[in-house]
Amino acid sequence: MSQTELASRPAPPSIWHMYRAMVGVGVVCGLLIVSVFQVTLPIIERNKAEALQEAIFHVLPEARTSSTFRLDDEGGFKALDGDGAGERLVYAGYDDSQELVGLALEAQGMGYQDVIRLIYGYSFAEEAIIGIQVLDSKETPGLGDKIETDPAFLQNFESLDVSLREDRTELANPIVPVKHGTKTNGWEVDGITGATISSVAIANILNGSAQAWMPRIQNQLSDFKGGE
Amino acid sequence: MATLPKSGTDEFIKGLWKENPVFVQVLGMCPVLAVSNTAMNALAMGLATAFVLVMSNIVVSSLRSFIPKQVRIATYILIIATFVTVVDYLIQAVSLDLYKALGAFISLIVVNCLILGRAEAFASKNTIARSAMDGLGMGIGFAFALFCLGAVREILGNGTLFEAQLFHDSFQNWVVMILPSGGFFTLAGWLLLFNWFKQRKARREHASTLGLSKETA
Numbered sequence: 001m002s003q004t005e006l007a008s009r010p011a012p013p014s015i016w017h018m019y020r021a022m023v024g025v026g027v028v029c030g031l032l033i034v035s036v037f038q039v040t041l042p043i044i045e046r047n048k049a050e051a052l053q054e055a056i057f058h059v060l061p062e063a064r065t066s067s068t069f070r071l072d073d074e075g076g077f078k079a080l081d082g083d084g085a086g087e088r089l090v091y092a093g094y095d096d097s098q099e100l101v102g103l104a105l106e107a108q109g110m111g112y113q114d115v116i117r118l119i120y121g122y123s124f125a126e127e128a129i130i131g132i133q134v135l136d137s138k139e140t141p142g143l144g145d146k147i148e149t150d151p152a153f154l155q156n157f158e159s160l161d162v163s164l165r166e167d168r169t170e171l172a173n174p175i176v177p178v179k180h181g182t183k184t185n186g187w188e189v190d191g192i193t194g195a196t197i198s199s200v201a202i203a204n205i206l207n208g209s210a211q212a213w214m215p216r217i218q219n220q221l222s223d224f225k226g227g228e
Numbered sequence: 229m230a231t232l233p234k235s236g237t238d239e240f241i242k243g244l245w246k247e248n249p250v251f252v253q254v255l256g257m258c259p260v261l262a263v264s265n266t267a268m269n270a271l272a273m274g275l276a277t278a279f280v281l282v283m284s285n286i287v288v289s290s291l292r293s294f295i296p297k298q299v300r301i302a303t304y305i306l307i308i309a310t311f312v313t314v315v316d317y318l319i320q321a322v323s324l325d326l327y328k329a330l331g332a333f334i335s336l337i338v339v340n341c342l343i344l345g346r347a348e349a350f351a352s353k354n355t356i357a358r359s360a361m362d363g364l365g366m367g368i369g370f371a372f373a374l375f376c377l378g379a380v381r382e383i384l385g386n387g388t389l390f391e392a393q394l395f396h397d398s399f400q401n402w403v404v405m406i407l408p409s410g411g412f413f414t415l416a417g418w419l420l421l422f423n424w425f426k427q428r429k430a431r432r433e434h435a436s437t438l439g440l441s442k443e444t445a
Contacts, residue, residue: 013296013297013298017296018296018298018299020294021291021294021295021296021299021303022299022302022303022306024294025291025295025303025306025307026306029306029307029309029310032310032314033310033313033314036313036314036317036318037317040317040318040320040321043321044317044320044321047320047321047323047324048324051324136328137328143265143406143407194403194406
């Protein structure tokens with residue numbers, strides 16, 4: 001390269017200019033993100049709490065009020081003041097005359113893309129799951145997300161048998177996924193063609209959760225009676 | 229011959245049709261193929277991208293003399309990622325249902341080369357107003373293209389448009405249209421149509437110039 005060409009090139013910016021641009025933009029961007037986060041956080045939390053309440057009444061259609069219980073270390077259930085948050089929570093639903101109609105339980109497990117989080121309603125009278133609602137899923141839109149919209153699939157959960165064995169230690173029949181159109185028993189989940197992994201995941205999530213919760217709930221039934 | 233400077237309206241219109249980001253420039257194919265399986269997803273993704281595009285164009289353009297060339301790409305990505313995060317929180321605050329439908333795809337906007345492309349090729353060299361118009365035009369053009377793909381895929385693959393049933397129950401859904409391969413088929417169909425239009429226009433212009441030159445001869 002000749003001397004004249006070198007001289008005609010613009011001088012490279014100093015290191016200071018580069019740092020100034022990157023750090024300056026970085027700080028402003030960081031501040032913007034933090035402020036948007038701070039402003040939207042209470043709204044997002046309120047939206048989530050509302051969505052959870054709606055979901056509880058969706059999976060327990062007969063319930064009019066609900067209260068939250070936490071499973072303590074001794075295996076009993078204690079009522080919480082307010083909504084509460086965290087793990088090992090169950091939501092009891094009561095009808096107009098304060099009679100216990102059922103429980104709503106959260107469960108989660110791995111789907112096709114990511115963790116699926118759902119809530120399901122359990123009816124004491126029927127000893128069955130009477131409704132589910134997916135709270136959080138990243139399943140493929142148009143395929144895997146049929147677990148939330150497919151009416152034939154959701155029919156599985158209008159009365160899914162989760163009755164216990166006579167010794168009340170585990171489910172009489174585990175919840176099992178079956179191929180679409182081959183369901184014959186009350187504890188089977190009819191899958192979705194084109195969303196096999198997601199529909200099997202739902203059956204497995206429900207089975208895992210029901211196996212863990214049902215014996216505890218049935219043995220501590222009196223904890224939920226006479227709701228507030 | 230010197231070209232006339234384009235007005236703000238020209239900058240806006242070019243993105244809609246003549247330089248449509250998807251059908252003409254074939255940019256940002258990742259979200260185009262991934263999110264266009266229903267019309268609603270496609271439209272929401274297109275509008276979210278348009279918002280990020282307009283905002284990043286405005287910021288990049290206003291900082292164009294402040295950012296040295298050597299660190300421009302890193303700084304642009306920082307700006308784009310910030311607006312994507314902002315959109316992510318805003319959508320969560322506005323509607324959890326919408327967030328549930330788009331959640332997996334919002335972060336994909338960061339890697340959409342259309343946004344970085346416009347920041348680098350246009351906003352870093354033009355005024356704020358023109359950059360905003362360019363971003364708006366390109367953004368709406370992108371949303372329009374995504375909607376075209378999403379609508380075709382949803383109609384054929386699900387028999388619905390915006391979840392409203394279109395055909396009789398006996399209609400057999402073309403499941404392949406919702407699968408990833410359906411995205412390629414539909415995109416190919418739209419590109420064929422656009423290129424056919426373009427060639428027809430070129431042929432007509434060619435024919436009219438020939439006719440004109442014969443007359444003058």
